[in-house]
Amino acid sequence: MIKLKRSDYEKMLEHAKKEAPIEACGLIAGLINGEDKIIEKVYILTNTDHAEEHFTLDPKEQLAAIKDMRANGLEQLGNWHSHPVSPSRPSDEDKRLAYDSTASYMILSLMNDTPVLNSFHVENNEASKEELTIV
Numbered sequence: 001m002i003k004l005k006r007s008d009y010e011k012m013l014e015h016a017k018k019e020a021p022i023e024a025c026g027l028i029a030g031l032i033n034g035e036d037k038i039i040e041k042v043y044i045l046t047n048t049d050h051a052e053e054h055f056t057l058d059p060k061e062q063l064a065a066i067k068d069m070r071a072n073g074l075e076q077l078g079n080w081h082s083h084p085v086s087p088s089r090p091s092d093e094d095k096r097l098a099y100d101s102t103a104s105y106m107i108l109s110l111m112n113d114t115p116v117l118n119s120f121h122v123e124n125n126e127a128s129k130e131e132l133t134i135v
């Protein structure tokens, strides 16, 4: 199970709404406890594509975030991005670019009035939904 703090969820949501119709993106970091991934920190990064249907994390910001994770004893658990006008599931491109089968790929959809956040495990181009709780 993946545990995300409500304040971190709200931080993602606020940023995603502000960036829309451009996709927002970032990294997630935390601790692994057996089967559980506990997200302790959500990073907001620049989408260097500035695009509505794909994203690229800014490499410099990514490096700075990874340094910050190390300094705080956190592991990178995956990344997140928004889908301003499409559902909360990985696109074909998302699956193709999800090269790390240990990572969690979170997608926040703003398509409907109620935002939807899901987390996915991607392996061999197949995405499966992970159990996610906002605490």
Ligand SMILES: [Zn+2]
Pocket: 053, 054, 081, 082, 083, 090, 091, 094, 107
């Ligand atoms: Zn996507």
